[in-house]
Amino acid sequence: xxxxxxxxxxxxxxxxxxxxxxxxxxxxxxxxxxxxxxxxxxxxxxxxxxxxxxxxxxxxxxxxxxxxxxxxxxxxxxxxxxxxxxxxxxxxxxxxxxxxxxxxxxxxxxxxxxxxxxxxxxxxxxxxxxxxxxxxxxxxxxxxxxxxxxxxxxxxxxxxxxxxxxxxxxxxxxxxxxxxxxxxxxxxxxxxxxxxxxxxx
Numbered sequence: 351x352x353x354x355x356x357x358x359x360x361x362x363x364x365x366x367x368x369x370x371x372x373x374x375x376x377x378x379x380x381x382x383x384x385x386x387x388x389x390x391x392x393x394x395x396x397x398x399x400x401x402x403x404x405x406x407x408x409x410x411x412x413x414x415x416x417x418x419x420x421x422x423x424x425x426x427x428x429x430x431x432x433x434x435x436x437x438x439x440x441x442x443x444x445x446x447x448x449x450x451x452x453x454x455x456x457x458x459x460x461x462x463x464x465x466x467x468x469x470x471x472x473x474x475x476x477x478x479x480x481x482x483x484x485x486x487x488x489x490x491x492x493x494x495x496x497x498x499x500x501x502x503x504x505x506x507x508x509x510x511x512x513x514x515x516x517x518x519x520x521x522x523x524x525x526x527x528x529x530x531x532x533x534x535x536x537x538x539x540x541x542x543x544x545x546x547x548x549x550x551x
Contacts, residue, residue, distance in 0.1 A: 351456065352397060352440065353447040353465075363466045364449070364456070366474070367400070368425070369393040383409065386426040394430075398448065399439030402430045410477070410491040413470045414500045427474055429491050431484050453478035461541035469513050469535050470499070472542050480551055497549070503537075511537040517548035 351364045368390065375388040391404040407428035415422045438448045451459075453475040459465045460472065467475070481487045502514045506526035512534050514521045519530025526534070532545040 351449050351451060352445045353449075355444055355446055363468055363471070365468070365471055366427075367394040367397040369397070370423075383426070387428060390426065390428045390430075397440065397445055399437075400432050400434070402432050406430045408488060408491045409496045410494070411470075411474065411497045411499065416501050416503045418503070425470065427470070429488060431488055467542075469501070469537065469542070473499075473535065473544070476544055477551060506536075513537060 371385045371389040375385040377384045387407050388404045394400050407430045411427040413425040456475050460467045504524050504526050512526040515533045517533040520526050520528040531548050533548045536543040
């Protein structure tokens with residue numbers, strides 16, 4: 351994981367390597383999913399110095415932020431395996447620090463207030479923590495269709511922000527207090543809480 355400079359988008363947060371799709375990432379047919387995979391490989395090298403073939407990246411999630419977000423970044427999340435025999439290289443400008451960390455430990459550190467995570471990163475770590483080795487993670491993602499998250503963020507009756515996704519009883523009406531199925535992340539200051547009764551992870 352990488353820690354972003356506080357002066358840029360997602361500043362101060364711990365994230366995975368990534369960035370925008372550049373024109374040269376697109377294949378001749380303009381396939382945006384292929385472009386996103388190429389960008390993932392390129393950005394992983396640029397931000398962390400890790401070389402991985404684009405074809406080895408497995409798509410497991412696509413995120414669209416709320417319409418109210420000032421800058422909206424459609425985001426593809428990929429997983430890949432890499433053998434590390436050289437130090438991670440960061441630029442010290444856009445990226446200020448790096449850390450190899452067990453996903454469950456990252457979630458615990460976030461709950462303790464030691465690191466800052468955006469909801470997509472938190473959910474990704476939750477996914478990763480459900481599995482053991484990197485091989486198991488890759489096999490799981492390769493066997494499943496990728497998840498699609500079109501996020502709506504509202505406040506519940508207690509004033510706590512809640513990220514809602516398709517399948518949640520409150521999603522269509524953007525109402526976190528409707529009884530029923532749950533597919534949401536409660537963004538409580540005491541620690542995020544994932545509530546899910548509709549999807550298998």
